[in-house]
Amino acid sequence: MPVSVTVGLEGDGADIELCDDLEWMNYSEQPKGKVLGMLNTRDEKKYSFVINEANYLLFKDAQIFFKNVAIPAMITKNLEAIRNDSVGYFMKRLP
Secondary structure (H helix, E strand, O other): OOOOOOEEEOOOOOOEEEOOOHHHHOOOOEOOOOEEEEEOOOOHHHOHHHHHHOOOEEEEOOEEEEOOOEEEEOOOOOHHHHHHOOOOEEEOOOO
16 A cells, blocks of 8 residues: 555545444455445545455445455454555455
């Protein structure tokens, strides 16, 4: 994640604000359209680093939400872990 991007929790005023219930989503199937957070910037360069998750996430109307049904794994609100690694990973159920 670029150093210029700020990440925080709901109401922090960061470039990317994550939902307070983020960690409760771990290892449980989340529906299409479930909101993960908000974008407080229109500068696409500030969130283009998440393009790897394009199959799972959609950015629309300043919201980050699941594009399809997904199972989050190792999702964290720990800002240091996010900065050093990632918010987490996404999986899908095998048929």
